[in-house]
Amino acid sequence: MLSLIVAHAASPALESAHRAWLDHEPDALVTHTAEVLRNGSPRERENVLDLLEVAWEDARGRLPGTWELPPGVGRLAVDTIHIDGPEGERWQLTVRAWTDERDTLADLHLVGPDTDLTRRTAAWDAQPEEGGWYVELEGPERATPPPAGLYDLTLTTADRETPGWLALTEVPVGRTPVLTAPRPGGLVHGDVRVGWEPCAHREDRHTPGTGVWIIRTDGGRWEPAWSTWSGDPELAEVAATLDPGAYRVALSCRDTRSLGPVQVGRVSRTARAFRVDR
Numbered sequence: 001m002l003s004l005i006v007a008h009a010a011s012p013a014l015e016s017a018h019r020a021w022l023d024h025e026p027d028a029l030v031t032h033t034a035e036v037l038r039n040g041s042p043r044e045r046e047n048v049l050d051l052l053e054v055a056w057e058d059a060r061g062r063l064p065g066t067w068e069l070p071p072g073v074g075r076l077a078v079d080t081i082h083i084d085g086p087e088g089e090r091w092q093l094t095v096r097a098w099t100d101e102r103d104t105l106a107d108l109h110l111v112g113p114d115t116d117l118t119r120r121t122a123a124w125d126a127q128p129e130e131g132g133w134y135v136e137l138e139g140p141e142r143a144t145p146p147p148a149g150l151y152d153l154t155l156t157t158a159d160r161e162t163p164g165w166l167a168l169t170e171v172p173v174g175r176t177p178v179l180t181a182p183r184p185g186g187l188v189h190g191d192v193r194v195g196w197e198p199c200a201h202r203e204d205r206h207t208p209g210t211g212v213w214i215i216r217t218d219g220g221r222w223e224p225a226w227s228t229w230s231g232d233p234e235l236a237e238v239a240a241t242l243d244p245g246a247y248r249v250a251l252s253c254r255d256t257r258s259l260g261p262v263q264v265g266r267v268s269r270t271a272r273a274f275r276v277d278r
Helices: 002-007 012-022 026-039 042-058
Strands: 073-085 088-099 107-112 115-117 123-129 132-138 149-156 161-168 179-181 187-189 192-196 209-216 223-230 237-240 245-259 262-277
Touching: 012 026, 012 042, 026 042, 026 149, 026 161, 042 149, 073 149, 073 161, 073 245, 088 107, 088 115, 107 132, 161 262, 192 209, 192 245, 192 262, 223 237
Parallel strands: 073 262, 187 262
Antiparallel strands: 073 088, 088 132, 107 115, 107 149, 123 132, 149 161, 179 192, 192 237, 209 223, 209 245, 245 262
């Protein structure tokens, strides 16, 4: 099937991408993929994104990149988040970085189809974490998923701008995580039990993980209250001690792929509101 696609490809870059996959040359595959995504026709871009999915599967979710992170930035992740919450079905893009210092990054700029996120246009946060800093650029929630395609990502530090790119493929929309406790709008007395059905494991899921976030929502101000993350696929319940008040719990299942220095994550999230009383 891949050979047939190559035979009818109009673009030399697309032909080269398919040939690189057949010849087990991931570096060349990634380079030609970027060329097609930047200059190819809509049909060619769709084709090379399908090829990229096949290549990720062949490489267990890890492909090389064509750029490097600047000094002081250890990790970088871009997540597409599918949310099923009290407001209905929503989508969101986030960029997350782990840095040596709070001010290592002056800005992050993600540009792609129907997307232009910077520190000025999106929510920006920096929190200490494990001897460094966790920096997040959080895009607004939207009614439709971010389009598949090429996204340019520029990291701005004190002395340079580091341009890079990543590809987002079409996110398969499956069942969002199922929360079994607390019940929607429920009143909890004492410790809060958060229970769920273990995240489904799919063939395309790499480095799976489950996260629980609880946010306090009293007075319209949303403040982090409790969180945990685990790579244990069998984990299905945690307990949290919270002060009386109004809260929202979010349960996330995440799988990742990578293009060199950037993780490309897919997150499926369920959110619901509840209250705590003593």
